[in-house]
Amino acid sequence: MAGSETYEVLALRYAVRTARTRQENFLEPVDDHDSPMPLDYYVWVIRNAERTIVVDTGFNHAEGQKRDRPIMREPREALAAVGVDAATVEDVVITHLHYDHAGTLGDFPRARFHVQESEAQFATGRWMLDDDERFAYSADHIAEFVERLFERRVISYSGDGEVAPGVTVHGMPGHTMGLQAVRVPTKRGTVLLASDASHYYEHWVRRVLFSICWSQPDLMKSYETFE
Numbered sequence: 001m002a003g004s005e006t007y008e009v010l011a012l013r014y015a016v017r018t019a020r021t022r023q024e025n026f027l028e029p030v031d032d033h034d035s036p037m038p039l040d041y042y043v044w045v046i047r048n049a050e051r052t053i054v055v056d057t058g059f060n061h062a063e064g065q066k067r068d069r070p071i072m073r074e075p076r077e078a079l080a081a082v083g084v085d086a087a088t089v090e091d092v093v094i095t096h097l098h099y100d101h102a103g104t105l106g107d108f109p110r111a112r113f114h115v116q117e118s119e120a121q122f123a124t125g126r127w128m129l130d131d132d133e134r135f136a137y138s139a140d141h142i143a144e145f146v147e148r149l150f151e152r153r154v155i156s157y158s159g160d161g162e163v164a165p166g167v168t169v170h171g172m173p174g175h176t177m178g179l180q181a182v183r184v185p186t187k188r189g190t191v192l193l194a195s196d197a198s199h200y201y202e203h204w205v206r207r208v209l210f211s212i213c214w215s216q217p218d219l220m221k222s223y224e225t226f227e
């Protein structure tokens with residue numbers, strides 16, 4: 001066993017949206033547009049004997065009620081089920097600040113939050129005047145993020161960076177301006193946690209767009225960096 005250079009990656013599903021059609025998951029018209037295509041919501045854990053890193057913080061019951069998207073369990077409960085106490089986690093990668101990825105920062109009182117600088121700018125600047133872009137952000141989540149920033153608990157990246165030995169983040173704009181993916185060395189090779197850089201495998205394989213897309217040219221370039 002390679003020891004501390006490799007990690008295990010856990011995908012923890014905390015919500016599912018079953019009443020969703022294929023067309024709702026694509027920006028452009030698709031075949032079988034009315035057929036069901038449920039959407040799962042995840043947070044992830046990267047860990048080995050030395051460290052535990054959480055990727056994304058999901059959203060809680062209150063946010064789920066506001067958006068009429070009930071969740072099965074709070075992200076911190078999903079983490080507890082695999083032995084991770086959110087209250088003691090020290091490193092959280094936020095892939096982007098959408099409501100379903102950055103909604104429970106308060107459950108991680110000891111964490112530093114690793115974010116792309118461009119995502120912080122996106123979520124606090126003029127793009128939030130645009131209805132289509134603002135829709136997937138929640139003002140109270142962003143306010144909470146800014147509070148963490150003022151506590152100096154935000155670590156910013158511009159493109160590539162290393163969060164822990166071998167665990168790297170990579171700017172992959174397109175879905176939002178500052179989305180980042182995470183690469184993790186595991187025993188079976190490198191795992192790319194693409195997050196919303198590709199909602200479904202099909203988006204990447206067919207080089208097509210999810211229904212929320214800030215920049216098509218940027219997304220196409222990001223797709224090319226997956227391999």
Ligand SMILES: [Zn+2]
Nearest residue numbers: 096098175196
């Ligand atoms: Zn998103």
